[in-house]
Amino acid sequence: MKVTTIINGNVVKDSQIFPADLVIEDGVISEIRQPSFGKKRGAIIDAAGLLVLPGAIDIHFHCRAPAYPERGDFATETRAAAAGGVTTVFEMPISKPGTSTVEVFERRRALGELEAYVNFGLYAAPARLNPWHIEKMVEAGAIGFKTFLTAAPEGRADEFEGLCAVTDDALYQLLELIKPYEHPAVFHAESNSLLDWFEKRAGGKRVRTLEEHALVRPAVVESAAIAMLIALVMDTGRGVHVAHLSTAEGVAFIGDAQRRGLPVTAEVCPQYLLFTASALGDVGPFGKVNPPIRNSRHQDALWMGLREGIINVIASDHSPFALAEKEETWNDLRFAPPGIASIDVFYPLILDMALRGRFSIAQAVQLVSTRPAMMYKLFPHKGIIQVGADADLVLFDPQGTTVVDRRNWQSRAAPCDRLFSGMELRGRLRQTMVRGEVVFRDGEVVGRRGGGHFVRPQSDEVMEGTVPQVYENPRAGST
Numbered sequence: 001m002k003v004t005t006i007i008n009g010n011v012v013k014d015s016q017i018f019p020a021d022l023v024i025e026d027g028v029i030s031e032i033r034q035p036s037f038g039k040k041r042g043a044i045i046d047a048a049g050l051l052v053l054p055g056a057i058d059i060h061f062h063c064r065a066p067a068y069p070e071r072g073d074f075a076t077e078t079r080a081a082a083a084g085g086v087t088t089v090f091e092m093p094i095s096k097p098g099t100s101t102v103e104v105f106e107r108r109r110a111l112g113e114l115e116a117y118v119n120f121g122l123y124a125a126p127a128r129l130n131p132w133h134i135e136k137m138v139e140a141g142a143i144g145f146k147t148f149l150t151a152a153p154e155g156r157a158d159e160f161e162g163l164c165a166v167t168d169d170a171l172y173q174l175l176e177l178i179k180p181y182e183h184p185a186v187f188h189a190e191s192n193s194l195l196d197w198f199e200k201r202a203g204g205k206r207v208r209t210l211e212e213h214a215l216v217r218p219a220v221v222e223s224a225a226i227a228m229l230i231a232l233v234m235d236t237g238r239g240v241h242v243a244h245l246s247t248a249e250g251v252a253f254i255g256d257a258q259r260r261g262l263p264v265t266a267e268v269c270p271q272y273l274l275f276t277a278s279a280l281g282d283v284g285p286f287g288k289v290n291p292p293i294r295n296s297r298h299q300d301a302l303w304m305g306l307r308e309g310i311i312n313v314i315a316s317d318h319s320p321f322a323l324a325e326k327e328e329t330w331n332d333l334r335f336a337p338p339g340i341a342s343i344d345v346f347y348p349l350i351l352d353m354a355l356r357g358r359f360s361i362a363q364a365v366q367l368v369s370t371r372p373a374m375m376y377k378l379f380p381h382k383g384i385i386q387v388g389a390d391a392d393l394v395l396f397d398p399q400g401t402t403v404v405d406r407r408n409w410q411s412r413a414a415p416c417d418r419l420f421s422g423m424e425l426r427g428r429l430r431q432t433m434v435r436g437e438v439v440f441r442d443g444e445v446v447g448r449r450g451g452g453h454f455v456r457p458q459s460d461e462v463m464e465g466t467v468p469q470v471y472e473n474p475r476a477g478s479t
């Protein structure tokens, strides 16, 4: 049996931060005890002055493997996840071909098991509207469903096969088909017909700046799609999760739906919280994401949505592209592939927000770990530090600082970063552990290719030892 003891750390659990030693046996937390209480066992990790946090679970992650290795693969992008404190990623189904059949699903799982440095789950795409493939992908362990309400971007039809439900009737059928399953159904909510029309109205004009990009893809494109989704949730009773929320109106509609008791949840990404199109300046294609980064009115509403609990999760939407693909589109952002890389700094960005007082450390953990684990049925094995949970952990120095520098990034898309490099973050990520194994330590990936585990939704079992107490020693009284 492999035993590790993390001593002298400050453990973050629920709303509490308290000094404790953690004993890990074969990748699982077996004891949480008062510092210096009892014999130190196995390998010792001294976490003096550090916070011990559950690792982040990024519910929105792309690497597209095995297609386009020049954009990144399971190995490079999960090394980046390890560096960013992310111990589990949920990979979106955009690949070549898209993950919309059980055969593709199984191939991607096998590839991930060979290459991933951190745990990974796989989304299934149900938009072929084929009940057999949906059922088989669920049986194969799909973590959730992902669907675009937009059509495939020009020239990328193969990557999006089975991923798009463009018409309202297709969306309605899709919701009915997936209703028997409890898995979160994630939607990229932008109205395809409005997008087409706004593009046409722009008359083929070149798009040169992020502000122009936000103008040809205005807020109503997202809010109209969200309104339609909510109408269909109301009628079918099937819950939905809105990916990368970007608009004030979207926040309002989702808040209203939640007050009516409808099963609608939403995520936001750091890029929408931290930046506005005008403040980003001249980063051209390197700041292009869909939906676009907008203005401060929308940004303020997203922060409000977080504070009020309308937005339940922060996810990265890490989306690597090759430098050349971005660079060759400086002249016209319409042709730039949408997406930015960020997972190398994901947890540090969120913890910096906490250290600056935007929310508490405990709330940061809720937003990137506990709620994702609960929504996707990985809780209480993941998303919390307690006896019986997997030792997917991050050691974080709240007194340290981090100057973000893409030259240190693991992601293959590191050269594309124009958003985060140069930022001075409060705090410093010191170690990331996956199932008790250190995978990242002081700037270096020390994990193992293939060391990550495939994760699938767990049953509703209640784990033994989930008593809400600070120190947990299952052996107490027996020795």
Ligand SMILES: [Zn+2]
Pocket: 060, 062, 092, 317, 319
């Ligand atoms: Zn995405």
